[in-house]
């Protein structure tokens with residue numbers, strides 16, 4: 264398997280490139296529009312054909328590159344059916360298996376940060392988006408956020424994975440790159456050792472600032488990253 268963890272420094276966003284060595288088919292998880300021009304030579308150097316872009320959710324801090332890549336490379340965008348982005352090519356629900364050459368990704372619905380959050384599970388790793396971060400989790404005070412739902416979905420669908428499963432998050436603000444399910448179960452500052460009620464109280468009391476780019480990013484991402492001038496066209 265070909266694997267690259269790419270980093271967009273302004274919003275500390277991770278984008279993941281995964282490619283099948285045999286078929287040269289590839290997927291980008293959470294591509295960023297401002298970085299999209301850089302993905303093209305990378306795919307070319309690695310002799311990969313981009314089949315899909317997977318969105319873990321409708322992001323509030325950056326604009327997805329999925330529409331741009333769709334236009335340039337013919338890739339298909341994948342989002343959860345409740346994400347509020349009907350412009351996507353595939354609207355998936357919990358339990359859908361996505362195949363890219365020899366690579367298999369199980370889509371799991373992890374609501375709580377947003378209604379339509381997805382994690383993508385492979386044999387040895389999981390891409391958690393903003394639902395589960397290294398040592399933390401996504402906020403639950405915007406975009407249909409619900410702390411109780413997040414607690415339940417993390418415990419039911421992520422913490423139940425084998426302990427050695429690698430955890431690749433959607434962001435990291437401290438330079439961490441990868442964790443494991445075991446590490447998050449035992450050391451996550453928001454989740455470890457907390458009851459559901461404790462977690463809800465903690466999340467509801469965070470008092471975080473209003474997200475800087477949410478008013479631009481959410482409508483753009485609900486249109487798959489399409490620029491306003493091109494929307495509807």
Ligand SMILES: [Fe+2]
Pocket residue numbers: 320321322323324376393401
């Ligand atoms: Fe998010």
